[in-house]
Amino acid sequence: MATSEGVTATVHRGGQRSAAAILRSQMRNIAPFLTLICLSGFFAIASPSFATLDNLGNILTQVSVTGIIAVGLTFVILCAEIDLSIAAIANVTGIAVAYFTLQESYVNIANVPLPGWAAILLSLALCALLGLVNALGLTVIGIPSFIMTLAMMQIAAGISALLVRGQIAYKVPDLVTTLGSGSIGGIPWIVIVAAVMLLAGHLVLTYTRFGRYVYMVGGNREAAEYSGLNVKLILGSVMVISAVCSGIAGMLGVAHFGSAQQNEFDTYLLDSIAAVVVGGTSLFGGRGGIGNTIVGLFVLGVLNNGLDHVNIDSFLKILIRGLILLAALVINVYAQRLRARAAE
Amino acid sequence: MPQGRSPILELNDITKAFGGVEALRGVDFALYAGEIHGLVGENGAGKSTLMKIIAGVHPEFSGRFAIDGRETRFRSARDAHAAGVAMVHQELSVAPDLSVAENVFLGAQPTNRFGLVQWRRMAREAGEQLARFGIDVDPMTRLGDLPIGLQQLIEIARVLFSGARIIILDEPTSALSPPEVERLFATLRQLRDEGTGIVFISHFIEDILRISDTVTVFRNGRKVHETDAAATSKAALIEAMIGKGREALEETYAHDIRLPTRGDRPVVLKADALSLARSVQDVSFEVRAGEVLGIYGFMGCGQLELARVLFGKIKPDSGTVVIDGDPKAFSSTAAARRAGVAFVPESRRAMxxxxxxxxxxxxxxxxxxxxxxxxxxxxxxxxxxxxVDQLQIRPAAVELDLGMLSGGNQQKVALAKWLSYPPRVLVLCEPTRGMDVGAKNDVINIVRELSAKGLAIIVLSTEPETVLSLSDRIIVMKRGAVVREFAGEVVSKDRLLEAA
Structure with a gap:
């Protein structure tokens, strides 16, 4: 009898604490959303051309390539690892798919024309292979992902350079052209692809066993290992997933931009990391998800797009972006501490 | 005890409490120059607390504290250091990424008048000091590349040659091989003869008896016994530590080992000549279905490493784990889990x-x-x-974040995760550490029930009570090797301590 009273009291106290505690523990999800609403509100008031349906379409299109890369990167960051080779792998995969496509005669690239499907498959195989090298370096050799993917960034850039040799290619397989630059019923295909991949990423993380393992490995890697999970296999898998997502983004991006050349994805490295982290996914792993990444993508998209709609020195915009990113990182780290305190 | 001289260190009526729990109660302690003073007592008896007071780690306490007859108070470890008190803590505290020489001179590197480190001088002097201690290593080697025992010796060397007049060694020999222990003892005697006062804490009572001039026994925060080392014996010290007569103990822990009646049960797990660097040496044993095998040993005896080998977390250098007659070489903990091995580590946080x-x-x-x-x-x-129902985990709310549960209930969750699909072998490290009596009993009952269901269970602990209360058969590990097996006989806490 005494025991059961004690239990009720404990549970009750837990219930009372929860109002403040939940707010604190949800800080990670609430803060990015508030940021998004504030930014949207600000730009809507500051510029009449911002809050239009057309412009929403613009924003969606602008964040699509980043969004596809960010799907894979979310898996990696949830495991408390990092992938710095995403942009370089996107670039090399985009270049590869052009390399395997017949170019116009004025394009001066010694390429290997193949049927469209073969070009796509080979390019996907290339990015998966590069991801596998990342995975083996991280898990078998034990190189920290930061260093391993830094090296991969250079390797992928090197392959890109060898394939195009300073030239620019334009043609990619028809399927890639359609998905990258075509649209259906007024909606760009690339937005649809990004939405489908984000949804797929969300479903995998939330409803599959593998998704649970990703969160558990990120939450406490030692405990995951002592629970008998194959931590190395899971870490290796997320590195491959990240590389393949980047590769798809690279192929569609090349079609979207209309050309394949060296260094054309460079800005996507920071944008993708920023989208994932600004959205509230913990850099320490185990917390966050695709929902957060979507909010982060919108924060970044609204910011980039909105700054073009208001009259600000274009050089100042870079600084503003940096400051907002810093603010998001501060919130990310504080949310982690609040959450840890709430758990104790 | 050197008579007619005044002690260099004298404490009277020392009391120290941690959050209402008294760790020391009215303790007197004196240390003389040129004396090696051995301290023994069970875990939590108060030895380490007293030494941390002397070394300035715990500045808050009541009682009189005097050095060279002058009453004083250390506010920090720095104060203690300045007064010539140095301590080797139980846990290794070295900088593995620095060189041996840098570790020897940690915080006191020789510098020239521009404040730059004199590397050549530092290397030479470190080499000389270590040579004096019988250690022959290149002073510029990265410390982390050396075996653990050698690292520990180097840490000890740093303290011994720091010029301190009062040196405290807390459990210094646990990771050392017999020749290394000899070298340490030779150096300690030399320092003693030069007039240094040394306090030596150890679980190894033979070591205490061999090196000490005086021995003090602690029990439950009190000093219960002080004697000349020459005038006592291992049995007498163990009796003083435990506090009851030998017969009473055998009553408490009389244990009819049921192994013979289970000889017909199939062997589930067999460890065959497992060895791992310096921590596990040629360990073999068998566990049968429905049997609880206790593995007892002091901290650092290699049992934790052994447990990790069984679960595939560490690959052994040699030897095999055989499960149901199949030799296994686990490539990961996942492989061990699939083979039917379940593992609960000593730290809940890690699980x-x-x-x-x-x-x-x-x-x-x-x-x-x-x-x-x-x-x-x-x-x-x-x-x-x-x-949650079966193990009576409270509160019984499965949606609650684990962090909201008490330590004892968390430990039950750590067990629960393995039980929904019972494994073949359950490896439990320190299953009752830090638990109150109620939670301890719950865990003991759970383990009993599981073994009754036919599970093979291995319990590894540094606490004799835990091993005695759970096991059907006990093996004792010492410095990485199995030194004794208790099977089918009456065993008691003092016999266990004696064997280890």
């Missing part, structure tokens, strides 16, 4: 996900049995609810 709900903590080890691709949250919850 559980504090920011995840209880049910996810329980289901994690069986997810691949209940779902191929998609999760089945309702199935997970029902499994968790059943375990």
């Amino acid at each position: 559980l996900f504090h920011q995840e709900p209880v049910y996810k903590n329980i289901s994690i080890s069986v997810l691949d049995r209940i779902s191929a691709l998609l999760l089945k949250p309702s199935r997970e919850r029902s499994i968790a609810v059943r375990q």
